[in-house]
Amino acid sequence: MGLTLKNPIIAASSGLTKTLDNVIACEKSGAGAVVLKSLFEEVLAEDDWETGQSASQHPEVFDYLRSELRFQYGIDAYCDLIRKAKKAVEIPIIASINGTSFKWLLKFARRVEKAGADALELNVYLPRIRETQKAGEVEAAYLEILETVKSEITIPVSMKIGMYFSSLPEFARQLEYRGLDALVMFNRFTEPEIDIENLDIHTTFSLSSKEDINRLLRWTAIVSAKTNLEIAATGGIHSYEGVVKLLLAGASTVQLASLLYSKGLGEIETILKRISAWMQRHNFETIDQFKGILNFSEAENAALYLRAQFMEKIRAVE
Numbered sequence: 001m002g003l004t005l006k007n008p009i010i011a012a013s014s015g016l017t018k019t020l021d022n023v024i025a026c027e028k029s030g031a032g033a034v035v036l037k038s039l040f041e042e043v044l045a046e047d048d049w050e051t052g053q054s055a056s057q058h059p060e061v062f063d064y065l066r067s068e069l070r071f072q073y074g075i076d077a078y079c080d081l082i083r084k085a086k087k088a089v090e091i092p093i094i095a096s097i098n099g100t101s102f103k104w105l106l107k108f109a110r111r112v113e114k115a116g117a118d119a120l121e122l123n124v125y126l127p128r129i130r131e132t133q134k135a136g137e138v139e140a141a142y143l144e145i146l147e148t149v150k151s152e153i154t155i156p157v158s159m160k161i162g163m164y165f166s167s168l169p170e171f172a173r174q175l176e177y178r179g180l181d182a183l184v185m186f187n188r189f190t191e192p193e194i195d196i197e198n199l200d201i202h203t204t205f206s207l208s209s210k211e212d213i214n215r216l217l218r219w220t221a222i223v224s225a226k227t228n229l230e231i232a233a234t235g236g237i238h239s240y241e242g243v244v245k246l247l248l249a250g251a252s253t254v255q256l257a258s259l260l261y262s263k264g265l266g267e268i269e270t271i272l273k274r275i276s277a278w279m280q281r282h283n284f285e286t287i288d289q290f291k292g293i294l295n296f297s298e299a300e301n302a303a304l305y306l307r308a309q310f311m312e313k314i315r316a317v318e
């Protein structure tokens with residue numbers, strides 16, 4: 001993204017990056033950069049929603065959203081946090097917005113740029129539940145959001161996406177062609193849960209587990225081989241080994257949240273020390289010497305390799 005980080009560990013957007021004190025604590029703990037807790041687009045839209053159609057058509061949903069919004073910060077507080085953070089720390093401050101349309105995004109993008117954010121991470125959330133919506137239409141919406149934001153601001157723009165795309169390598173290339181500065185893989189979604197006693201469906205959200213890393217490794221190795229995008233890998237990285245694996249697969253940085261929630265910010269220093277020791281053991285002086293050396297550069301071979309591995313593992317279970 002054109003940002004210089006002292007190391008590849010980024011404190012991911014979460015409660016750990018929501019306040020000035022937390023941002024300072026992240027820097028003190030050794031983080032190379034911070035992605036601030038997301039501003040939710042609905043906060044920007046709130047005024048309009050009160051008089052808008054969505055409110056009159058879905059009053060219950062609207063009430064629920066409003067009650068949630070009270071816990072989120074507004075755009076003024078967000079820009080204030082950016083300004084203060086920029087004064088207080090030296091590491092890059094990446095603003096983040098979580099949204100579903102770009103009507104509000106533009107207003108926000110301009111304001112965070114003015115407040116001094118080093119970059120903007122777009123956490124785009126486009127739920128795909130309409131049976132008439134085609135995959136291409138969903139992808140086109142992402143691309144349009146990116147192009148519109150890129151045409152409006154000059155700071156680098158990254159996009160945090162989920163893993164459910166029909167052809168992720170091709171989609172990533174489209175993002176690259178439209179000037180995306182970095183791809184953040186993957187967004188962590190809430191998941192549905194069913195209570196079989198109360199016959200109720202509700203939503204769960206839990207910290208990641210270390211098994212989640214395997215999906216991330218696969219897509220990082222593929223997308224890094226098929227595009228020149230910088231990749232920030234996030235989701236299931238719980239150790240220094242995890243960081244090293246992602247760098248070998250081709251990520252430029254990693255973003256951590258769950259590990260820091262469960263073990264504390266002190267983990268960053270532990271991981272950095274262990275990565276240095278690993279690099280010494282393997283005679284690497286810089287990350288560039290090993291970044292991406294295990295990505296899937298040969299398309300046919302990669303597909304064959306994945307297929308062979310699949311067959312081997314399935315056979316082992318029989």
Ligand SMILES: Cc1cc2nc3c(=O)[nH]c(=O)nc-3n(C[C@H](O)[C@H](O)[C@H](O)COP(=O)(O)O)c2cc1C
Pocket residue numbers: 012013014015037038039096098123160186187188206207208209234235236237255256257258259261
């Ligand atoms: C409590 C919590 C709050 C989060 N809030 C946000 C958020 O506001 N915006 C966002 O883009 N990601 C958010 N995330 C996702 C993290 O930034 C991160 O990408 C994800 O948790 C995967 O990394 P991990 O496995 O290290 O947790 C949140 C994660 C957690 C655990």
